[in-house]
Amino acid sequence: MKKDIFKIAGIKLKSRLIVGTGKYKNFLETAKAVNASGADMVTVAVRRVNILDKKKPLLTDYLNPKKIILLPNTAGCFNSKEALRTLRLAREMGGWKLVKLEVLGDKKTLYPNMIETVKSTKTLVKEGFKVMVYCTDDPILARKLEDCGASAIMPLASPIGSGLGIQNKVNISIIIKQSKVPVIVDAGIGTASDATIAMELGCDGVLINSAIANSKNPQLMAKAFKDAVASGRNSYLAGRMKKNYFAKASSPTFGLI
Amino acid sequence: MAKIQLNGKKISIRPNLSIYDLLKKYKLTNKKIAIEYNGTIIPKSRFKKRYLKDKDIIEIVNFIGGG
Numbered sequence: 001m002k003k004d005i006f007k008i009a010g011i012k013l014k015s016r017l018i019v020g021t022g023k024y025k026n027f028l029e030t031a032k033a034v035n036a037s038g039a040d041m042v043t044v045a046v047r048r049v050n051i052l053d054k055k056k057p058l059l060t061d062y063l064n065p066k067k068i069i070l071l072p073n074t075a076g077c078f079n080s081k082e083a084l085r086t087l088r089l090a091r092e093m094g095g096w097k098l099v100k101l102e103v104l105g106d107k108k109t110l111y112p113n114m115i116e117t118v119k120s121t122k123t124l125v126k127e128g129f130k131v132m133v134y135c136t137d138d139p140i141l142a143r144k145l146e147d148c149g150a151s152a153i154m155p156l157a158s159p160i161g162s163g164l165g166i167q168n169k170v171n172i173s174i175i176i177k178q179s180k181v182p183v184i185v186d187a188g189i190g191t192a193s194d195a196t197i198a199m200e201l202g203c204d205g206v207l208i209n210s211a212i213a214n215s216k217n218p219q220l221m222a223k224a225f226k227d228a229v230a231s232g233r234n235s236y237l238a239g240r241m242k243k244n245y246f247a248k249a250s251s252p253t254f255g256l257i
Numbered sequence: 258m259a260k261i262q263l264n265g266k267k268i269s270i271r272p273n274l275s276i277y278d279l280l281k282k283y284k285l286t287n288k289k290i291a292i293e294y295n296g297t298i299i300p301k302s303r304f305k306k307r308y309l310k311d312k313d314i315i316e317i318v319n320f321i322g323g324g
Contacts, residue, residue, distance in 0.1 A: 020324030030322055045323025048264040048316060049290060051283055059320050060289045075323050085293075089318050092291040092298050160324065187324075209324035 008182050009098055009130035009151040015039050017229040020209025027062040033212055037222035041069040043100055046086045065094060073100040080120040102134040110160040114141050118148060125149035134186050137171040139178060146181055153179050158188030161210045165194035169201060176202045192228035199232025261313040270309060277304040290319045
């Protein structure tokens, strides 16, 4: 069998699971969950340094950027200007060109503002960024992002942090079929089996944060997702059996006594 | 003394303080951070050359946990 290689913007990844680093109790718990997940890419947010507490540890003290790919994200940005400012600062921090764009449109649903998202994607691509883009599960908009030069399409399964799983499998499937860049389901995955479903549909990867961080045992849930993603991928590659309306016996009828 | 705004807080600094000196004060010289100086990103190579003056607005950012 051909080796199953996963690449985003030319960067080879061992794991098809990308994890977020938000919502954990502390950095130690974050690091433990990340290690257990087997992910080689994690999303991070850009925020002000706490200048009042000089001894406060930084996330990068726990997650070594030399060993793990940090993917700067624009979570919390509600317009193109804020998102661009955030990612330009992130690039300055350590030469990060591969970034995740997320321009939100509504505080209650955290649905992306796709007009601002498309606009920001165009600008970032022009500035040399490799942009992975959080988006709605609309196939037309997903194609638009790809046409604008997005490095990965990241449709939501359901609202961020909702844990509702994939609400529109048909749309996700259409996006997978039409896209030439990786499709990574981002947001809304609730539990390990949701990730397996995403992978079985043919997604190139999944991004998980809340489902791991909000579980009672994040380290164990991270491991569950690692296995779920790998299983879903294998299942997709193997190809599922055909569905039948009627039963087909598993044992031969020949030689019945 | 010069009064600047650092990460949203007003602070007083001694005159002729460079961005590098400011980072040293907060033990951030070896950390993964980025600086915005009056709305413009300042590359690391210029930290020692850029001196702070009254009413400057500085943002020091880093990576934190996020989804």
